[in-house]
Amino acid sequence: MVLGFAAAAIAMLIALIPAGIVLYRGDLAAAVVAFEFITAVIVMVLALLAQAFQRPSLFELPVLLAVLMFGSGLVFVRAVERWL
Amino acid sequence: MVREVLCDVLLGLAVVTVAGAALGLLLMRDAYQKLHFVTPAALVAPVLVTLAVLVRMGLTENTGETCLALLFLVIAGPYLSHATMRALRVREKGDWRPGGNGKASAEEKEA
Amino acid sequence: MSFWIMLDDSLATDELLAGAGAAAIAALVAELAGHQAAVRFRMRFRWLAPALRLPGQVAGDTVTVYAALWRRLTRGEQPDSSFVSEPVCHGDDSAGGMTRRALLIGGRSLAPNEFALGIDAETDTMVLHRLVTRTRGN
Numbered sequence: 001m002v003l004g005f006a007a008a009a010i011a012m013l014i015a016l017i018p019a020g021i022v023l024y025r026g027d028l029a030a031a032v033v034a035f036e037f038i039t040a041v042i043v044m045v046l047a048l049l050a051q052a053f054q055r056p057s058l059f060e061l062p063v064l065l066a067v068l069m070f071g072s073g074l075v076f077v078r079a080v081e082r083w084l
Numbered sequence: 085m086v087r088e089v090l091c092d093v094l095l096g097l098a099v100v101t102v103a104g105a106a107l108g109l110l111l112m113r114d115a116y117q118k119l120h121f122v123t124p125a126a127l128v129a130p131v132l133v134t135l136a137v138l139v140r141m142g143l144t145e146n147t148g149e150t151c152l153a154l155l156f157l158v159i160a161g162p163y164l165s166h167a168t169m170r171a172l173r174v175r176e177k178g179d180w181r182p183g184g185n186g187k188a189s190a191e192e193k194e195a
Numbered sequence: 196m197s198f199w200i201m202l203d204d205s206l207a208t209d210e211l212l213a214g215a216g217a218a219a220i221a222a223l224v225a226e227l228a229g230h231q232a233a234v235r236f237r238m239r240f241r242w243l244a245p246a247l248r249l250p251g252q253v254a255g256d257t258v259t260v261y262a263a264l265w266r267r268l269t270r271g272e273q274p275d276s277s278f279v280s281e282p283v284c285h286g287d288d289s290a291g292g293m294t295r296r297a298l299l300i301g302g303r304s305l306a307p308n309e310f311a312l313g314i315d316a317e318t319d320t321m322v323l324h325r326l327v328t329r330t331r332g333n
Contacts, residue, residue, distance in 0.1 A: 051147075066160070111267050
C-alpha cells in the first residue's frame with residue numbers, strides 16, 4: 001500500500017466535514033453547492049484510494065463517478081432553477 | 085527518493101487546497117460566494133493529484149484511468165459552475181440578466 | 196469506443212462488439228439531444244489560442260480567492276463580490292456562433308474568481324459574478 005496516497009485520501013475525507021455542515025444547515029442553494037463540492041472531492045478520494053491499494057477493479061469507479069457527477073449536478077441545478 | 089518527496093509535496097498541496105476550499109465553503113456569506121470555492125477543489129486539487137500520481141507511478145494503464153477521471157472533473161467543472169450560478173440567479177431574481185424582468189425564465193417555464 | 200476499451204481492459208471480440216454497440220447508442224442519443232436542443236458544434240482551432248493563458252489565470256485567481264478567505268478568517272471582512280457586465284460580441288446563432296459562445300463561457304468560468312452567467316444577445320454583454328471585484332486601469 002502506498003501510504004502517501006492513503007493519507008491524502010483520509011485527510012480529504014476529514015476536510016469534507018465543513019462541507020457536510022453546509023449541506024445540512026444551509027439553505028437549498030448552499031446545499032447544492034456543497035453537494036457539488038463533496039462529489040468532486042469524493043472523485044479524488046476514490047482515485048487516491050485506488051492508487052494506494054493498486055487493485056485494478058478500483059480504478060474504474062472514479063472515472064464513472066466523475067462522469068455521473070456532471071449529470072447529477074445538472075439535474076439538481078435544473079430542479080433548483082425550475083421547480084424548487 | 086526525490087520522486088517520493090515530490091509526490092508527497094504535491095499531495096500535501098492538494099490536501100491544503102481542499103481544506104482551504106472547504107473552509108471557504110463554510111465561511112462565505114451566500115451561495116454565490118461559496119460556489120467560488122468549489123473550483124479549487126474541482127480543478128486545482130485534481131491537477132495536483134494527477135501530477136502526484138504521474139510522478140510516483142509513471143504513465144501506466146491504471147494511472148491513465150486516474151488521469152481520465154480527473155480530466156473529466158477539469159472539463160466539466162466550469163460548465164457545471166456556470167449552470168449552477170445561472171440557476172441560482174434565476175431562482176433568486178427571475179432572470180440572470182441585470183435588470184431582467186423575469187421574461188426569460190417565464191418563457192423557459194412555459195417550454 | 197476508446198473509453199469502453201479503457202474501462203473494460205479487454206480486446207476480446209465479444210467485448211469489442213458490445214463496446215461498439217454502446218458507442219452507437221451513445222452517438223444516437225447525443226445526436227437526438229443535439230437535434231432537440233437545436234445545438235450544433237463547429238470548432239475553429241484558432242479559438243483555442245486564448246486557452247494558453249488559462250493556467251496562469253487559474254493560478255492567479257486561486258491566490259486571489261484564498262487571499263479573500265484569509266482576510267475573512269483574520270479580519271472578518273467579507274469579499275466585495277458582485278455581478279458585473281463586460282462587452283462581448285454575441286454573434287449569430289450558427290454552429291460556429293454557438294460553439295464560440297460555449298467556449299467563451301467555459302473559458303471565463305474556469306478560473307475561481309469569476310463565473311460567467313451568460314451572454315446577453317440584446318445588449319452584447321457577458322454577465323459575470325466575481326468574488327473579488329478588481330478595479331481595472333488607473
